[in-house]
Amino acid sequence: MKNSDQSQRFLFEDHPIRGQHVSLDQSWQEIAQQGELEGRGLSLLGEALVVVALLVDTLKIEGSVTLQIRGTGPLELLVVEANSKHGVRGTARQVGEIDEQADLQQIFGSDVLVITIKAEGAEPHQGIAPLRGINLSDALEYYFATSEQLPTHFCLACDAENASGMLIQKLPGKLTDDDAWDRVLHLASTVTDDELQRLALGELLHRLFNEETLRLFDSHTIKFSCSCSRERTAAMLLSLGKAEASEILETEGEISVSCEFCSTNYSFDQIDVDQVFGEGGTVPPSATTH
Numbered sequence: 001m002k003n004s005d006q007s008q009r010f011l012f013e014d015h016p017i018r019g020q021h022v023s024l025d026q027s028w029q030e031i032a033q034q035g036e037l038e039g040r041g042l043s044l045l046g047e048a049l050v051v052v053a054l055l056v057d058t059l060k061i062e063g064s065v066t067l068q069i070r071g072t073g074p075l076e077l078l079v080v081e082a083n084s085k086h087g088v089r090g091t092a093r094q095v096g097e098i099d100e101q102a103d104l105q106q107i108f109g110s111d112v113l114v115i116t117i118k119a120e121g122a123e124p125h126q127g128i129a130p131l132r133g134i135n136l137s138d139a140l141e142y143y144f145a146t147s148e149q150l151p152t153h154f155c156l157a158c159d160a161e162n163a164s165g166m167l168i169q170k171l172p173g174k175l176t177d178d179d180a181w182d183r184v185l186h187l188a189s190t191v192t193d194d195e196l197q198r199l200a201l202g203e204l205l206h207r208l209f210n211e212e213t214l215r216l217f218d219s220h221t222i223k224f225s226c227s228c229s230r231e232r233t234a235a236m237l238l239s240l241g242k243a244e245a246s247e248i249l250e251t252e253g254e255i256s257v258s259c260e261f262c263s264t265n266y267s268f269d270q271i272d273v274d275q276v277f278g279e280g281g282t283v284p285p286s287a288t289t290h
């Protein structure tokens, strides 16, 4: 029986190869419901979420991994983030119909994807990868193959109920048997979406790699969580500037900011805005609606 919203690591005992498996159920459904996505727009958001959840656990950092694509295509924005506290959040904006045959550049109207790694105590690291291929896994594998990183393979699958994926990575060190990496990749590529999404990891690995000795590590639960707050929204107002804030207040009566990840609404009236721009810059307490 498969557990919900899990991330789990595994290791090939006889080869320098490791893997990670992520399966998102409730957390994915909460995120999927926020936007008005359909077809490939929806599955790209789910697959991207799985990718950052896989990467944050594989990198073993305290911090977060963000993947972002912005462009002028029918899916003009996609932002997903996973952190080391096992929280994921993400959003995408679909403004037109996506052709089922379209490649990533046509879907996003962009030719790059940006991966940002923020680890505690270190400068954020930003990697820019060409948006190549039809599927997200194509673009990521190209990125890992052409940048100074470990060879990494992704299998991804998503529907409205579940988003799942598996990462296989070759670690530094000599293979005891020269064909091991190719053999593992070949076997991994035979996985079906259904197996990836519905099977418990032990059973999945047994089906794929029954000739290999594998070690399975403990799983942990992933949940949807958003890091937005009234304080952060107030800081954004500050950076907007007093003149612009006053102008919005005059026409709208209040400033209302909705979080694009979780739809929480933060509103600021004249008194709140005065306090934000006032001495000390304290943030006024006020009603926050979910």
Ligand SMILES: [Zn+2]
Pocket: 226, 227, 228, 229, 259, 260, 261, 262, 263, 264
């Ligand atoms: Zn939020």
